[in-house]
Amino acid sequence: GAGVSQSPSNKVTEKGKDVELRCDPISGHTALYWYRQSLGQGLEFLIYFQGNSAPDKSGLPSDRFSAERTGGSVSTLTIQRTQQEDSAVYLCASSPNPGGRGQPQHFGDGTRLSIL
């Protein structure tokens, strides 16, 4: 497929467990973004990757959240010791131009995370 792919599409887990969310950006896109969307809310920026580097991690809510990107492609967002307030849809987006301004972002359909 040509679009951004995220997996799993849904994840239900118990409080305290660790989860890993995966994002496959559009091939050739150097910029990758993670956002979080809570019910009825706008998208909350989490982290941005330029290649394999993350120049801005300021949106990560706590040190339980981390992300990495390898090979300038796939990215994984990891949440350790999940809490109920982590329940949300986690969206990944990519764009083609490094540091490009005024560039549309191409989104995946997200991972819906539910913490019991």
Added chain:
Amino acid sequence: SQKIEQNSEALNIQEGKTATLTCNYTNYSPAYLQWYRQDPGRGPVFLLLIRENEKEKRKERLKVTFDTTLKQSLFHITASQPADSATYLCALDMGSSYKLIFGSGTRLLVRP
């Protein structure tokens, strides 16, 4: 900090009418303003981008205006169709960074 507001109430209109959605922001005007469409269970899809020195941008039945004096963007869908029913998000692109600042979106319902 920069804030962005969209009408949280759903906009309910009759098919064929023009839908107008509002996006207001505080503080500094963005270099660009983007509009996205989001369907239930799906990620946002890019629709239009307008630059701060542009007053208006059109694409088919869509029109976006940008008033930096009022700190407002309007998004219009002419000849609306039931298939236009979705949530529409505006996003500020400050130009000095790469991240977008999203509003919470306005849900549009177009009745047949």
